[in-house]
Amino acid sequence: MSTPQQPIATPFNAASTAAEVMAGIDLTGQLAIVTGGHSGLGLVTTQHLVAAGARVIVPARDPQRARVALAGIAGADRIDVRELDLIxxxxxxxxxxxxxxxxxxxxxxxxxxxxMASPLSRDVDGHESQFATNHLGHYRLTCGLWPALVAAGGARVISVSSRGHQIAGIDFDDIDFQRRPYDKWVGYGQSKTANALFAIGLDARGKDRGVRGFSLHPGQILTDLGRHLSAEEIAAFDVLDEQGNQRLDPHAGLKTVEQGAATGLWCATSPALDGKGGVYCEDCNIAAPHDAEAGRAGVARWATDAELAERLWALSEQWTGLTVPV
Incomplete structure:
Protein backbone atom coordinates (compact mmCIF):
# COMPACT_ATOMS: atom_id res chain seq x y z
CA MET A 1 0.00 0.00 0.00
CA SER A 2 1.41 3.38 -0.99
CA THR A 3 1.89 6.19 1.52
CA PRO A 4 -0.63 9.04 1.07
CA GLN A 5 0.86 12.30 -0.16
CA GLN A 6 -0.65 14.20 2.76
CA PRO A 7 0.83 15.84 5.88
CA ILE A 8 1.04 13.81 9.10
CA ALA A 9 1.22 14.78 12.77
CA THR A 10 4.72 16.07 13.57
CA PRO A 11 6.11 18.46 16.19
CA PHE A 12 8.25 20.17 13.55
CA ASN A 13 7.54 22.91 11.03
CA ALA A 14 9.18 25.23 8.49
CA ALA A 15 11.29 26.95 11.14
CA SER A 16 12.61 23.76 12.74
CA THR A 17 16.36 23.29 12.70
CA ALA A 18 18.56 20.30 12.04
CA ALA A 19 19.50 20.20 15.72
CA GLU A 20 15.85 20.07 16.77
CA VAL A 21 15.04 17.29 14.33
CA MET A 22 18.05 15.23 15.42
CA ALA A 23 17.55 15.62 19.17
CA GLY A 24 17.47 12.14 20.70
CA ILE A 25 18.37 10.34 17.44
CA ASP A 26 21.04 7.67 17.93
CA LEU A 27 22.85 6.42 14.82
CA THR A 28 25.75 4.73 16.59
CA GLY A 29 27.28 2.04 14.41
CA GLN A 30 25.33 2.98 11.29
CA LEU A 31 26.88 3.95 7.97
CA ALA A 32 25.54 6.90 5.98
CA ILE A 33 26.59 8.23 2.58
CA VAL A 34 25.95 11.90 1.79
CA THR A 35 26.70 13.12 -1.72
CA GLY A 36 27.61 16.80 -1.60
CA GLY A 37 28.29 16.26 2.10
CA HIS A 38 31.12 18.79 2.32
CA SER A 39 29.28 22.01 1.47
CA GLY A 40 26.00 23.82 2.06
CA LEU A 41 23.09 21.63 3.12
CA GLY A 42 25.23 18.52 2.75
CA LEU A 43 27.83 19.79 5.18
CA VAL A 44 25.23 20.50 7.87
CA THR A 45 23.70 17.09 7.19
CA THR A 46 27.06 15.39 7.64
CA GLN A 47 27.72 17.29 10.87
CA HIS A 48 24.48 16.15 12.46
CA LEU A 49 24.75 12.54 11.31
CA VAL A 50 28.23 12.33 12.83
CA ALA A 51 27.02 13.99 16.02
CA ALA A 52 24.33 11.29 16.26
CA GLY A 53 27.03 8.61 16.13
CA ALA A 54 27.03 7.60 12.48
CA ARG A 55 30.02 6.93 10.31
CA VAL A 56 29.66 9.03 7.15
CA ILE A 57 31.19 8.55 3.73
CA VAL A 58 31.32 11.82 1.78
CA PRO A 59 31.84 11.36 -1.97
CA ALA A 60 33.41 14.36 -3.69
CA ARG A 61 34.78 15.37 -7.07
CA ASP A 62 37.63 17.13 -5.27
CA PRO A 63 38.47 15.02 -2.19
CA GLN A 64 41.15 17.39 -0.92
CA ARG A 65 38.79 20.36 -0.94
CA ALA A 66 36.18 18.23 0.83
CA ARG A 67 38.65 17.14 3.52
CA VAL A 68 39.55 20.76 4.23
CA ALA A 69 35.87 21.70 4.57
CA LEU A 70 35.19 18.79 6.93
CA ALA A 71 38.36 18.97 9.02
CA GLY A 72 36.93 21.04 11.85
CA ILE A 73 33.84 18.93 12.48
CA ALA A 74 33.55 17.22 15.82
CA GLY A 75 33.87 13.51 15.15
CA ALA A 76 35.71 14.10 11.88
CA ASP A 77 37.55 10.82 12.45
CA ARG A 78 34.26 9.08 11.51
CA ILE A 79 34.08 10.90 8.15
CA ASP A 80 35.58 9.14 5.15
CA VAL A 81 36.02 11.30 2.03
CA ARG A 82 36.19 9.39 -1.25
CA GLU A 83 36.40 10.42 -4.88
CA LEU A 84 33.20 10.39 -6.92
CA ASP A 85 32.01 12.38 -9.92
CA LEU A 86 28.31 11.76 -10.49
CA ILE A 87 28.37 12.67 -14.16
CA MET A 116 21.36 24.21 -10.87
CA ALA A 117 20.72 26.38 -13.91
CA SER A 118 24.06 25.50 -15.49
CA PRO A 119 25.05 26.28 -19.08
CA LEU A 120 24.33 23.53 -21.58
CA SER A 121 26.80 20.67 -21.41
CA ARG A 122 26.50 16.92 -21.79
CA ASP A 123 27.86 13.73 -20.30
CA VAL A 124 29.81 11.12 -22.27
CA ASP A 125 26.54 9.63 -23.57
CA GLY A 126 25.16 12.98 -24.71
CA HIS A 127 22.70 13.48 -21.86
CA GLU A 128 22.06 17.03 -20.64
CA SER A 129 24.25 17.65 -17.62
CA GLN A 130 21.62 18.65 -15.06
CA PHE A 131 19.57 15.52 -15.73
CA ALA A 132 22.75 13.44 -15.95
CA THR A 133 24.12 14.69 -12.62
CA ASN A 134 21.02 15.24 -10.52
CA HIS A 135 19.15 12.13 -11.64
CA LEU A 136 21.19 9.61 -13.63
CA GLY A 137 24.26 9.88 -11.39
CA HIS A 138 22.22 9.23 -8.27
CA TYR A 139 20.24 6.49 -10.02
CA ARG A 140 23.52 4.73 -10.86
CA LEU A 141 24.80 5.24 -7.34
CA THR A 142 21.68 3.81 -5.71
CA CYS A 143 21.65 0.79 -8.01
CA GLY A 144 25.33 0.20 -7.39
CA LEU A 145 24.90 0.37 -3.61
CA TRP A 146 21.76 -1.78 -3.59
CA PRO A 147 23.25 -4.87 -1.89
CA ALA A 148 24.57 -2.70 0.95
CA LEU A 149 21.23 -0.89 1.31
CA VAL A 150 19.28 -4.17 1.48
CA ALA A 151 21.77 -5.55 3.99
CA ALA A 152 20.93 -2.73 6.41
CA GLY A 153 17.50 -4.22 7.02
CA GLY A 154 15.85 -0.81 7.13
CA ALA A 155 17.61 1.67 4.90
CA ARG A 156 16.34 5.01 3.63
CA VAL A 157 17.34 6.71 0.38
CA ILE A 158 16.76 10.46 0.43
CA SER A 159 16.66 12.48 -2.78
CA VAL A 160 17.04 16.24 -2.37
CA SER A 161 14.61 17.63 -4.92
CA SER A 162 13.39 21.23 -4.93
CA ARG A 163 10.31 23.36 -5.26
CA GLY A 164 11.94 24.02 -8.63
CA HIS A 165 10.29 20.79 -9.79
CA GLN A 166 7.18 22.93 -10.30
CA ILE A 167 8.93 24.61 -13.24
CA ALA A 168 8.69 21.55 -15.45
CA GLY A 169 7.78 17.92 -15.63
CA ILE A 170 9.87 15.52 -17.68
CA ASP A 171 9.70 15.92 -21.44
CA PHE A 172 10.14 12.26 -22.30
CA ASP A 173 10.24 13.12 -26.00
CA ASP A 174 13.28 15.37 -25.61
CA ILE A 175 14.86 15.13 -22.16
CA ASP A 176 18.26 16.09 -23.53
CA PHE A 177 17.22 19.23 -25.44
CA GLN A 178 18.25 17.76 -28.77
CA ARG A 179 15.33 19.38 -30.61
CA ARG A 180 13.93 22.07 -28.31
CA PRO A 181 15.98 25.15 -27.34
CA TYR A 182 17.92 24.69 -24.12
CA ASP A 183 16.44 26.48 -21.12
CA LYS A 184 18.56 26.10 -18.00
CA TRP A 185 15.58 26.50 -15.66
CA VAL A 186 13.43 24.00 -17.52
CA GLY A 187 16.39 21.61 -17.40
CA TYR A 188 16.71 22.16 -13.68
CA GLY A 189 12.99 21.72 -13.05
CA GLN A 190 12.96 18.53 -15.10
CA SER A 191 15.85 17.08 -13.09
CA LYS A 192 14.16 17.93 -9.79
CA THR A 193 10.94 16.29 -10.94
CA ALA A 194 13.09 13.27 -11.76
CA ASN A 195 14.39 13.24 -8.16
CA ALA A 196 10.82 13.03 -6.85
CA LEU A 197 9.74 10.36 -9.33
CA PHE A 198 12.89 8.36 -8.62
CA ALA A 199 11.92 8.16 -4.93
CA ILE A 200 8.55 6.72 -5.93
CA GLY A 201 10.05 4.14 -8.27
CA LEU A 202 12.72 3.17 -5.76
CA ASP A 203 10.26 2.84 -2.90
CA ALA A 204 8.02 0.57 -4.96
CA ARG A 205 10.97 -1.75 -5.54
CA GLY A 206 12.55 -1.49 -2.12
CA LYS A 207 9.77 -1.47 0.46
CA ASP A 208 9.49 -5.27 0.62
CA ARG A 209 13.25 -5.48 1.15
CA GLY A 210 13.45 -2.80 3.81
CA VAL A 211 14.59 0.08 1.58
CA ARG A 212 12.37 3.17 1.52
CA GLY A 213 12.68 6.21 -0.73
CA PHE A 214 11.83 9.85 0.00
CA SER A 215 12.29 13.16 -1.81
CA LEU A 216 12.13 16.68 -0.42
CA HIS A 217 12.32 20.42 -0.87
CA PRO A 218 14.80 21.91 1.63
CA GLY A 219 13.82 25.57 1.19
CA GLN A 220 15.42 28.52 -0.56
CA ILE A 221 18.92 28.85 0.83
CA LEU A 222 21.87 30.74 -0.58
CA THR A 223 24.58 28.11 -1.08
CA ASP A 224 27.17 27.19 -3.68
CA LEU A 225 24.33 25.62 -5.68
CA GLY A 226 23.71 29.10 -7.08
CA ARG A 227 27.23 29.46 -8.47
CA HIS A 228 25.96 29.67 -12.05
CA LEU A 229 23.61 32.57 -11.29
CA SER A 230 24.38 36.23 -11.88
CA ALA A 231 23.85 38.83 -9.19
CA GLU A 232 20.81 40.04 -11.15
CA GLU A 233 19.30 36.56 -11.21
CA ILE A 234 19.78 36.12 -7.48
CA ALA A 235 18.24 39.53 -6.82
CA ALA A 236 15.21 38.55 -8.88
CA PHE A 237 14.41 35.78 -6.41
CA ASP A 238 13.80 38.45 -3.75
CA VAL A 239 15.93 36.57 -1.22
CA LEU A 240 18.13 39.55 -0.27
CA ASP A 241 17.33 42.55 1.90
CA GLU A 242 18.36 46.14 1.12
CA GLN A 243 21.82 45.53 2.59
CA GLY A 244 22.39 42.47 0.40
CA ASN A 245 21.95 39.97 3.23
CA GLN A 246 19.73 36.94 2.91
CA ARG A 247 16.16 37.52 4.05
CA LEU A 248 14.89 34.90 6.46
CA ASP A 249 11.24 33.86 6.53
CA PRO A 250 11.09 30.08 6.88
CA HIS A 251 7.33 29.89 6.45
CA ALA A 252 7.81 31.55 3.06
CA GLY A 253 10.63 29.12 2.26
CA LEU A 254 13.53 31.47 3.04
CA LYS A 255 15.63 29.45 5.47
CA THR A 256 19.00 29.25 7.13
CA VAL A 257 21.20 26.32 6.17
CA GLU A 258 20.37 24.69 9.52
CA GLN A 259 16.67 25.01 8.78
CA GLY A 260 17.18 23.86 5.21
CA ALA A 261 18.96 20.68 6.27
CA ALA A 262 16.20 19.80 8.75
CA THR A 263 13.75 18.24 6.30
CA GLY A 264 16.33 15.92 4.76
CA LEU A 265 17.44 14.77 8.19
CA TRP A 266 13.82 14.32 9.25
CA CYS A 267 13.24 12.13 6.19
CA ALA A 268 16.38 10.15 7.00
CA THR A 269 15.76 9.53 10.70
CA SER A 270 12.23 10.32 11.88
CA PRO A 271 10.35 7.42 13.51
CA ALA A 272 7.18 9.08 12.20
CA LEU A 273 8.14 7.82 8.73
CA ASP A 274 8.66 4.19 9.75
CA GLY A 275 6.71 2.03 7.33
CA LYS A 276 6.21 4.93 4.96
CA GLY A 277 7.94 5.94 1.74
CA GLY A 278 7.68 7.20 -1.81
CA VAL A 279 6.54 10.65 -0.73
CA TYR A 280 7.79 14.21 -1.32
CA CYS A 281 8.36 16.20 1.85
CA GLU A 282 8.86 19.83 2.88
CA ASP A 283 9.01 21.75 6.16
CA CYS A 284 9.70 18.52 8.12
CA ASN A 285 6.47 16.89 6.97
CA ILE A 286 4.95 15.08 4.03
CA ALA A 287 3.91 17.77 1.57
CA ALA A 288 0.36 18.35 0.44
CA PRO A 289 -0.47 18.41 -3.29
CA HIS A 290 0.35 21.77 -4.85
CA ASP A 291 -2.47 24.27 -5.19
CA ALA A 292 -1.34 27.17 -7.37
CA GLU A 293 -4.00 29.47 -5.95
CA ALA A 294 -2.67 28.90 -2.44
CA GLY A 295 0.96 29.70 -3.23
CA ARG A 296 4.08 27.69 -4.02
CA ALA A 297 3.94 25.12 -1.24
CA GLY A 298 3.26 21.49 -2.04
CA VAL A 299 4.17 19.02 -4.73
CA ALA A 300 3.05 19.14 -8.38
CA ARG A 301 0.94 16.26 -9.64
CA TRP A 302 3.54 15.33 -12.26
CA ALA A 303 6.08 14.68 -9.49
CA THR A 304 3.82 12.18 -7.68
CA ASP A 305 2.50 10.20 -10.64
CA ALA A 306 3.34 6.50 -10.23
CA GLU A 307 2.98 5.83 -13.96
CA LEU A 308 5.47 8.58 -14.77
CA ALA A 309 7.77 7.18 -12.09
CA GLU A 310 7.70 3.80 -13.82
CA ARG A 311 8.32 5.43 -17.19
CA LEU A 312 11.33 7.26 -15.78
CA TRP A 313 12.64 4.08 -14.15
CA ALA A 314 12.38 2.13 -17.41
CA LEU A 315 14.20 4.88 -19.29
CA SER A 316 16.90 5.17 -16.61
CA GLU A 317 17.40 1.41 -16.73
CA GLN A 318 17.72 1.56 -20.51
CA TRP A 319 20.16 4.49 -20.47
CA THR A 320 22.40 3.17 -17.69
CA GLY A 321 22.09 -0.58 -18.05
CA LEU A 322 21.39 -0.75 -14.29
CA THR A 323 18.42 -1.54 -12.09
CA VAL A 324 17.64 -3.13 -8.74
CA PRO A 325 16.31 -6.68 -8.34
CA VAL A 326 12.67 -6.95 -7.29
Missing amino acids: HPDSVSAFSRRVVGEGQPVALLINCAGV
Whole structure:
Protein backbone atom coordinates (compact mmCIF):
# COMPACT_ATOMS: atom_id res chain seq x y z
CA MET A 1 0.00 0.00 0.00
CA SER A 2 1.41 3.38 -0.99
CA THR A 3 1.89 6.19 1.52
CA PRO A 4 -0.63 9.04 1.07
CA GLN A 5 0.86 12.30 -0.16
CA GLN A 6 -0.65 14.20 2.76
CA PRO A 7 0.83 15.84 5.88
CA ILE A 8 1.04 13.81 9.10
CA ALA A 9 1.22 14.78 12.77
CA THR A 10 4.72 16.07 13.57
CA PRO A 11 6.11 18.46 16.19
CA PHE A 12 8.25 20.17 13.55
CA ASN A 13 7.54 22.91 11.03
CA ALA A 14 9.18 25.23 8.49
CA ALA A 15 11.29 26.95 11.14
CA SER A 16 12.61 23.76 12.74
CA THR A 17 16.36 23.29 12.70
CA ALA A 18 18.56 20.30 12.04
CA ALA A 19 19.50 20.20 15.72
CA GLU A 20 15.85 20.07 16.77
CA VAL A 21 15.04 17.29 14.33
CA MET A 22 18.05 15.23 15.42
CA ALA A 23 17.55 15.62 19.17
CA GLY A 24 17.47 12.14 20.70
CA ILE A 25 18.37 10.34 17.44
CA ASP A 26 21.04 7.67 17.93
CA LEU A 27 22.85 6.42 14.82
CA THR A 28 25.75 4.73 16.59
CA GLY A 29 27.28 2.04 14.41
CA GLN A 30 25.33 2.98 11.29
CA LEU A 31 26.88 3.95 7.97
CA ALA A 32 25.54 6.90 5.98
CA ILE A 33 26.59 8.23 2.58
CA VAL A 34 25.95 11.90 1.79
CA THR A 35 26.70 13.12 -1.72
CA GLY A 36 27.61 16.80 -1.60
CA GLY A 37 28.29 16.26 2.10
CA HIS A 38 31.12 18.79 2.32
CA SER A 39 29.28 22.01 1.47
CA GLY A 40 26.00 23.82 2.06
CA LEU A 41 23.09 21.63 3.12
CA GLY A 42 25.23 18.52 2.75
CA LEU A 43 27.83 19.79 5.18
CA VAL A 44 25.23 20.50 7.87
CA THR A 45 23.70 17.09 7.19
CA THR A 46 27.06 15.39 7.64
CA GLN A 47 27.72 17.29 10.87
CA HIS A 48 24.48 16.15 12.46
CA LEU A 49 24.75 12.54 11.31
CA VAL A 50 28.23 12.33 12.83
CA ALA A 51 27.02 13.99 16.02
CA ALA A 52 24.33 11.29 16.26
CA GLY A 53 27.03 8.61 16.13
CA ALA A 54 27.03 7.60 12.48
CA ARG A 55 30.02 6.93 10.31
CA VAL A 56 29.66 9.03 7.15
CA ILE A 57 31.19 8.55 3.73
CA VAL A 58 31.32 11.82 1.78
CA PRO A 59 31.84 11.36 -1.97
CA ALA A 60 33.41 14.36 -3.69
CA ARG A 61 34.78 15.37 -7.07
CA ASP A 62 37.63 17.13 -5.27
CA PRO A 63 38.47 15.02 -2.19
CA GLN A 64 41.15 17.39 -0.92
CA ARG A 65 38.79 20.36 -0.94
CA ALA A 66 36.18 18.23 0.83
CA ARG A 67 38.65 17.14 3.52
CA VAL A 68 39.55 20.76 4.23
CA ALA A 69 35.87 21.70 4.57
CA LEU A 70 35.19 18.79 6.93
CA ALA A 71 38.36 18.97 9.02
CA GLY A 72 36.93 21.04 11.85
CA ILE A 73 33.84 18.93 12.48
CA ALA A 74 33.55 17.22 15.82
CA GLY A 75 33.87 13.51 15.15
CA ALA A 76 35.71 14.10 11.88
CA ASP A 77 37.55 10.82 12.45
CA ARG A 78 34.26 9.08 11.51
CA ILE A 79 34.08 10.90 8.15
CA ASP A 80 35.58 9.14 5.15
CA VAL A 81 36.02 11.30 2.03
CA ARG A 82 36.19 9.39 -1.25
CA GLU A 83 36.40 10.42 -4.88
CA LEU A 84 33.20 10.39 -6.92
CA ASP A 85 32.01 12.38 -9.92
CA LEU A 86 28.31 11.76 -10.49
CA ILE A 87 28.37 12.67 -14.16
CA HIS A 88 30.95 9.99 -14.98
CA PRO A 89 29.52 6.43 -14.95
CA ASP A 90 32.92 4.79 -14.37
CA SER A 91 33.51 6.94 -11.30
CA VAL A 92 30.11 6.02 -9.83
CA SER A 93 30.72 2.34 -10.53
CA ALA A 94 34.15 2.33 -8.89
CA PHE A 95 32.84 4.10 -5.79
CA SER A 96 29.89 1.72 -5.43
CA ARG A 97 31.98 -1.41 -5.92
CA ARG A 98 34.38 -0.32 -3.19
CA VAL A 99 31.61 0.38 -0.67
CA VAL A 100 29.77 -2.87 -1.37
CA GLY A 101 33.03 -4.82 -1.31
CA GLU A 102 33.78 -3.60 2.21
CA GLY A 103 30.71 -5.43 3.45
CA GLN A 104 29.19 -2.85 5.80
CA PRO A 105 25.47 -2.19 5.35
CA VAL A 106 24.46 1.33 4.29
CA ALA A 107 21.60 2.55 6.47
CA LEU A 108 21.25 6.00 4.88
CA LEU A 109 21.97 7.27 1.39
CA ILE A 110 21.32 10.99 1.15
CA ASN A 111 21.59 12.19 -2.44
CA CYS A 112 22.24 15.87 -1.79
CA ALA A 113 24.75 16.85 -4.51
CA GLY A 114 23.50 18.63 -7.59
CA VAL A 115 23.82 21.41 -10.12
CA MET A 116 21.36 24.21 -10.87
CA ALA A 117 20.72 26.38 -13.91
CA SER A 118 24.06 25.50 -15.49
CA PRO A 119 25.05 26.28 -19.08
CA LEU A 120 24.33 23.53 -21.58
CA SER A 121 26.80 20.67 -21.41
CA ARG A 122 26.50 16.92 -21.79
CA ASP A 123 27.86 13.73 -20.30
CA VAL A 124 29.81 11.12 -22.27
CA ASP A 125 26.54 9.63 -23.57
CA GLY A 126 25.16 12.98 -24.71
CA HIS A 127 22.70 13.48 -21.86
CA GLU A 128 22.06 17.03 -20.64
CA SER A 129 24.25 17.65 -17.62
CA GLN A 130 21.62 18.65 -15.06
CA PHE A 131 19.57 15.52 -15.73
CA ALA A 132 22.75 13.44 -15.95
CA THR A 133 24.12 14.69 -12.62
CA ASN A 134 21.02 15.24 -10.52
CA HIS A 135 19.15 12.13 -11.64
CA LEU A 136 21.19 9.61 -13.63
CA GLY A 137 24.26 9.88 -11.39
CA HIS A 138 22.22 9.23 -8.27
CA TYR A 139 20.24 6.49 -10.02
CA ARG A 140 23.52 4.73 -10.86
CA LEU A 141 24.80 5.24 -7.34
CA THR A 142 21.68 3.81 -5.71
CA CYS A 143 21.65 0.79 -8.01
CA GLY A 144 25.33 0.20 -7.39
CA LEU A 145 24.90 0.37 -3.61
CA TRP A 146 21.76 -1.78 -3.59
CA PRO A 147 23.25 -4.87 -1.89
CA ALA A 148 24.57 -2.70 0.95
CA LEU A 149 21.23 -0.89 1.31
CA VAL A 150 19.28 -4.17 1.48
CA ALA A 151 21.77 -5.55 3.99
CA ALA A 152 20.93 -2.73 6.41
CA GLY A 153 17.50 -4.22 7.02
CA GLY A 154 15.85 -0.81 7.13
CA ALA A 155 17.61 1.67 4.90
CA ARG A 156 16.34 5.01 3.63
CA VAL A 157 17.34 6.71 0.38
CA ILE A 158 16.76 10.46 0.43
CA SER A 159 16.66 12.48 -2.78
CA VAL A 160 17.04 16.24 -2.37
CA SER A 161 14.61 17.63 -4.92
CA SER A 162 13.39 21.23 -4.93
CA ARG A 163 10.31 23.36 -5.26
CA GLY A 164 11.94 24.02 -8.63
CA HIS A 165 10.29 20.79 -9.79
CA GLN A 166 7.18 22.93 -10.30
CA ILE A 167 8.93 24.61 -13.24
CA ALA A 168 8.69 21.55 -15.45
CA GLY A 169 7.78 17.92 -15.63
CA ILE A 170 9.87 15.52 -17.68
CA ASP A 171 9.70 15.92 -21.44
CA PHE A 172 10.14 12.26 -22.30
CA ASP A 173 10.24 13.12 -26.00
CA ASP A 174 13.28 15.37 -25.61
CA ILE A 175 14.86 15.13 -22.16
CA ASP A 176 18.26 16.09 -23.53
CA PHE A 177 17.22 19.23 -25.44
CA GLN A 178 18.25 17.76 -28.77
CA ARG A 179 15.33 19.38 -30.61
CA ARG A 180 13.93 22.07 -28.31
CA PRO A 181 15.98 25.15 -27.34
CA TYR A 182 17.92 24.69 -24.12
CA ASP A 183 16.44 26.48 -21.12
CA LYS A 184 18.56 26.10 -18.00
CA TRP A 185 15.58 26.50 -15.66
CA VAL A 186 13.43 24.00 -17.52
CA GLY A 187 16.39 21.61 -17.40
CA TYR A 188 16.71 22.16 -13.68
CA GLY A 189 12.99 21.72 -13.05
CA GLN A 190 12.96 18.53 -15.10
CA SER A 191 15.85 17.08 -13.09
CA LYS A 192 14.16 17.93 -9.79
CA THR A 193 10.94 16.29 -10.94
CA ALA A 194 13.09 13.27 -11.76
CA ASN A 195 14.39 13.24 -8.16
CA ALA A 196 10.82 13.03 -6.85
CA LEU A 197 9.74 10.36 -9.33
CA PHE A 198 12.89 8.36 -8.62
CA ALA A 199 11.92 8.16 -4.93
CA ILE A 200 8.55 6.72 -5.93
CA GLY A 201 10.05 4.14 -8.27
CA LEU A 202 12.72 3.17 -5.76
CA ASP A 203 10.26 2.84 -2.90
CA ALA A 204 8.02 0.57 -4.96
CA ARG A 205 10.97 -1.75 -5.54
CA GLY A 206 12.55 -1.49 -2.12
CA LYS A 207 9.77 -1.47 0.46
CA ASP A 208 9.49 -5.27 0.62
CA ARG A 209 13.25 -5.48 1.15
CA GLY A 210 13.45 -2.80 3.81
CA VAL A 211 14.59 0.08 1.58
CA ARG A 212 12.37 3.17 1.52
CA GLY A 213 12.68 6.21 -0.73
CA PHE A 214 11.83 9.85 0.00
CA SER A 215 12.29 13.16 -1.81
CA LEU A 216 12.13 16.68 -0.42
CA HIS A 217 12.32 20.42 -0.87
CA PRO A 218 14.80 21.91 1.63
CA GLY A 219 13.82 25.57 1.19
CA GLN A 220 15.42 28.52 -0.56
CA ILE A 221 18.92 28.85 0.83
CA LEU A 222 21.87 30.74 -0.58
CA THR A 223 24.58 28.11 -1.08
CA ASP A 224 27.17 27.19 -3.68
CA LEU A 225 24.33 25.62 -5.68
CA GLY A 226 23.71 29.10 -7.08
CA ARG A 227 27.23 29.46 -8.47
CA HIS A 228 25.96 29.67 -12.05
CA LEU A 229 23.61 32.57 -11.29
CA SER A 230 24.38 36.23 -11.88
CA ALA A 231 23.85 38.83 -9.19
CA GLU A 232 20.81 40.04 -11.15
CA GLU A 233 19.30 36.56 -11.21
CA ILE A 234 19.78 36.12 -7.48
CA ALA A 235 18.24 39.53 -6.82
CA ALA A 236 15.21 38.55 -8.88
CA PHE A 237 14.41 35.78 -6.41
CA ASP A 238 13.80 38.45 -3.75
CA VAL A 239 15.93 36.57 -1.22
CA LEU A 240 18.13 39.55 -0.27
CA ASP A 241 17.33 42.55 1.90
CA GLU A 242 18.36 46.14 1.12
CA GLN A 243 21.82 45.53 2.59
CA GLY A 244 22.39 42.47 0.40
CA ASN A 245 21.95 39.97 3.23
CA GLN A 246 19.73 36.94 2.91
CA ARG A 247 16.16 37.52 4.05
CA LEU A 248 14.89 34.90 6.46
CA ASP A 249 11.24 33.86 6.53
CA PRO A 250 11.09 30.08 6.88
CA HIS A 251 7.33 29.89 6.45
CA ALA A 252 7.81 31.55 3.06
CA GLY A 253 10.63 29.12 2.26
CA LEU A 254 13.53 31.47 3.04
CA LYS A 255 15.63 29.45 5.47
CA THR A 256 19.00 29.25 7.13
CA VAL A 257 21.20 26.32 6.17
CA GLU A 258 20.37 24.69 9.52
CA GLN A 259 16.67 25.01 8.78
CA GLY A 260 17.18 23.86 5.21
CA ALA A 261 18.96 20.68 6.27
CA ALA A 262 16.20 19.80 8.75
CA THR A 263 13.75 18.24 6.30
CA GLY A 264 16.33 15.92 4.76
CA LEU A 265 17.44 14.77 8.19
CA TRP A 266 13.82 14.32 9.25
CA CYS A 267 13.24 12.13 6.19
CA ALA A 268 16.38 10.15 7.00
CA THR A 269 15.76 9.53 10.70
CA SER A 270 12.23 10.32 11.88
CA PRO A 271 10.35 7.42 13.51
CA ALA A 272 7.18 9.08 12.20
CA LEU A 273 8.14 7.82 8.73
CA ASP A 274 8.66 4.19 9.75
CA GLY A 275 6.71 2.03 7.33
CA LYS A 276 6.21 4.93 4.96
CA GLY A 277 7.94 5.94 1.74
CA GLY A 278 7.68 7.20 -1.81
CA VAL A 279 6.54 10.65 -0.73
CA TYR A 280 7.79 14.21 -1.32
CA CYS A 281 8.36 16.20 1.85
CA GLU A 282 8.86 19.83 2.88
CA ASP A 283 9.01 21.75 6.16
CA CYS A 284 9.70 18.52 8.12
CA ASN A 285 6.47 16.89 6.97
CA ILE A 286 4.95 15.08 4.03
CA ALA A 287 3.91 17.77 1.57
CA ALA A 288 0.36 18.35 0.44
CA PRO A 289 -0.47 18.41 -3.29
CA HIS A 290 0.35 21.77 -4.85
CA ASP A 291 -2.47 24.27 -5.19
CA ALA A 292 -1.34 27.17 -7.37
CA GLU A 293 -4.00 29.47 -5.95
CA ALA A 294 -2.67 28.90 -2.44
CA GLY A 295 0.96 29.70 -3.23
CA ARG A 296 4.08 27.69 -4.02
CA ALA A 297 3.94 25.12 -1.24
CA GLY A 298 3.26 21.49 -2.04
CA VAL A 299 4.17 19.02 -4.73
CA ALA A 300 3.05 19.14 -8.38
CA ARG A 301 0.94 16.26 -9.64
CA TRP A 302 3.54 15.33 -12.26
CA ALA A 303 6.08 14.68 -9.49
CA THR A 304 3.82 12.18 -7.68
CA ASP A 305 2.50 10.20 -10.64
CA ALA A 306 3.34 6.50 -10.23
CA GLU A 307 2.98 5.83 -13.96
CA LEU A 308 5.47 8.58 -14.77
CA ALA A 309 7.77 7.18 -12.09
CA GLU A 310 7.70 3.80 -13.82
CA ARG A 311 8.32 5.43 -17.19
CA LEU A 312 11.33 7.26 -15.78
CA TRP A 313 12.64 4.08 -14.15
CA ALA A 314 12.38 2.13 -17.41
CA LEU A 315 14.20 4.88 -19.29
CA SER A 316 16.90 5.17 -16.61
CA GLU A 317 17.40 1.41 -16.73
CA GLN A 318 17.72 1.56 -20.51
CA TRP A 319 20.16 4.49 -20.47
CA THR A 320 22.40 3.17 -17.69
CA GLY A 321 22.09 -0.58 -18.05
CA LEU A 322 21.39 -0.75 -14.29
CA THR A 323 18.42 -1.54 -12.09
CA VAL A 324 17.64 -3.13 -8.74
CA PRO A 325 16.31 -6.68 -8.34
CA VAL A 326 12.67 -6.95 -7.29
